[in-house]
Amino acid sequence: xxxxxxxxxxxxxxxxxxxxxxxxxxxxxxxxxxxxxxxxxxxxxxxxxxxxxxxxxxxxxxxxxxxxxxxxxxxxxxxxxxxxxxxxxxxxxxxxxxxxxxxxxxxxxxxxxxxxxxxxxxxxxxxxxxxxxxxxxxxxxxxxxxxxxxxxxxxxxxxxxxxxxxxxxxxxxxxxxxxxxxxxxxxxxxxxxxxxxxxxxxxxxxxxxxxxxxxxxxxxxxxxxxxxxxxxxxxxxx
Amino acid sequence: xxxxxxxxxxxxxxxxxxxxxxxxxxxxxxxxxxxxxxxxxxxxxxxxxxxxxxxxxxxxxxxxxxxxxxxxxxxxxxxxxxxxxxxxxxxxxxxxxxxxxxxxxxxxxxxxxxxxxxxxxxxxxxxxxxxxxxxxxxxxxxxxxxxxxxxxxxxxxxxxxxxxxxxxxxxxxxxxxxxxxxxxxxxxxxxxxxxxxxxxxxxxxxxxxxxxxxxxxxxxxxxxxxxxxxxxxxxxxxxxxxxxxxxxxxxxxxxxxxxxxxxxx
Numbered sequence: 217x218x219x220x221x222x223x224x225x226x227x228x229x230x231x232x233x234x235x236x237x238x239x240x241x242x243x244x245x246x247x248x249x250x251x252x253x254x255x256x257x258x259x260x261x262x263x264x265x266x267x268x269x270x271x272x273x274x275x276x277x278x279x280x281x282x283x284x285x286x287x288x289x290x291x292x293x294x295x296x297x298x299x300x301x302x303x304x305x306x307x308x309x310x311x312x313x314x315x316x317x318x319x320x321x322x323x324x325x326x327x328x329x330x331x332x333x334x335x336x337x338x339x340x341x342x343x344x345x346x347x348x349x350x351x352x353x354x355x356x357x358x359x360x361x362x363x364x365x366x367x368x369x370x371x372x373x374x375x376x377x378x379x380x381x382x383x384x385x386x387x388x389x390x391x392x393x394x395x396x397x398x399x400x401x402x403x404x405x406x407x408x409x410x411x412x413x414x415x416x417x418x419x420x421x422x423x424x425x426x427x428x429x430x431x432x433x434x435x436x437x438x439x440x441x442x443x444x445x446x447x448x449x450x451x452x453x454x
Numbered sequence: 455x456x457x458x459x460x461x462x463x464x465x466x467x468x469x470x471x472x473x474x475x476x477x478x479x480x481x482x483x484x485x486x487x488x489x490x491x492x493x494x495x496x497x498x499x500x501x502x503x504x505x506x507x508x509x510x511x512x513x514x515x516x517x518x519x520x521x522x523x524x525x526x527x528x529x530x531x532x533x534x535x536x537x538x539x540x541x542x543x544x545x546x547x548x549x550x551x552x553x554x555x556x557x558x559x560x561x562x563x564x565x566x567x568x569x570x571x572x573x574x575x576x577x578x579x580x581x582x583x584x585x586x587x588x589x590x591x592x593x594x595x596x597x598x599x600x601x602x603x604x605x606x607x608x609x610x611x612x613x614x615x616x617x618x619x620x621x622x623x624x625x626x627x628x629x630x631x632x633x634x635x636x637x638x639x640x641x642x643x644x645x646x647x648x649x650x651x652x653x654x655x656x657x658x659x660x661x662x663x664x665x666x667x668x669x670x671x672x673x674x675x676x677x678x679x680x681x682x683x684x685x686x687x688x689x690x691x692x693x694x695x696x697x698x699x700x701x702x703x704x705x706x707x708x709x710x711x712x713x714x715x716x717x718x719x
Contacts, residue, residue: 232709232712232713233712275704275705276701276705278456286464294457297460297461297462299684300463302698304464319654319655320654320655321655330662333662
């Protein structure tokens with residue numbers, strides 16, 4: 217059962233102050249089925265992260281289609297209204313990054329519970345589930361009510377993963393989630409991904425060291441263009 | 455060149471707020487030119503732009519303080535219909551008191567500085583017709599508590615309070631009648647960074663617990679980034695770009711938005 221069908225997707229950035237167009241990737245097509253794990257491969261600058269962000273619509277594609285089989289029917293994420301994309305992000309499409317966006321004065325458990333609250337869970341049930349998720353990723357109970365703004369990078373990443381993976385999604389993008397994790401947290405992550413995969417979540421991931429997730433990978437999509445290698449440009453839009 | 459987006463297909467509710475084709479000039483200065491905006495129920499719309507971009511004028515139109523030369527304004531609420539710009543003065547005042555809350559950058563605009571804080575909040579309920587002292591006091595206390603105002607200072611007049619506390623009184627006044635729409639005009643500008651974080655956190659919490667639709671105007675991109683679901687960028691009275699907040703900040707399309715985003719520290 218296809219969850220995502222990407223057709224001829226092209227992304228580039230127009231930097232107006234440099235009067236310059238910078239291509240990111242061109243004419244990408246592939247499909248992802250329910251429960252399938254696709255690894256994106258390619259040298260730095262091949263556009264792996266850019267592709268993930270384009271699928272999530274943090275970046276606007278230049279052309280092509282991102283046909284997503286949502287629970288409301290087929291929708292092209294390349295052209296979907298902002299409000300529809302926002303709705304799908306709350307309910308069906310997840311994105312796991314390597315950084316936690318901590319907000320001042322918001323506790324770890326509240327941050328993790330937030331996606332459940334947005335999906336309509338009752339506060340207590342959401343907090344319960346959040347604490348379980350924090351425990352799974354090895355965050356000590358003492359820290360649950362503390363503010364992650366002051367946590368170390370590794371602890372923040374555990375909170376981040378607990379939050380990003382708490383709500384089972386139909387489609388999940390993973391951008392280097394294993395960076396800065398200790399062995400136990402990595403194992404917890406892999407176990408949670410396996411669980412989501414078994415529940416039918418389609419996943420597209422970028423991993424610098426895919427060894428941890430090797431047994432989850434069903435397919436590899438290589439973004440390396442036929443042309444000569446290009447400069448690093450993952451962060452070009454910022 | 456990017457793709458043109460479709461009309462919403464999944465979200466079937468109508469926007470709570472719709473402003474269409476509004477324009478306003480002050481003498482020779484065109485403050486707002488043919489601007490349209492909308493916000494869905496529970497959504498936070500951020501409006502950014504530099505001073506003079508027309509963003510505050512637009513917000514004041516949404517609070518019916520300014521009536522534009524052209525255009526329409528509708529709120530999709532029970533007992534509210536038609537173009538709100540056409541309401542008479544009395545109907546306007548009633549609508550603002552019961553359906554719309556506003557927090558100004560300058561607390562003097564929103565508060566009676568020498569009256570007690572709880573009295574400031576209760577005044578709003580009085581306008582809406584509440585007369586029982588006990589009810590007024592209880593409702594004011596509840597709203598101040600929700601805005602995380604220290605309850606041992608209920609009777610202190612705003613003039614004796616810090617800037618952050620004054621903003622909480624404004625916020626309490628704004629939410630006392632559980633408005634459908636909360637308008638925020640630079641609510642944290644001029645506050646210390648730590649106080650700013652507290653106010654932002656309170657706003658975020660209110661938004662999540664009460665699902666109030668909010669429109670927030672700020673030149674501070676950090677504030678907008680923290681609160682807004684969707685962002686509208688204004689320049690010289692016109693809208694140059696709208697999009698999901700993360701898209702506006704990570705992949706701005708318009709030259710002006712790129713300049714704005716790149717200028718952020």
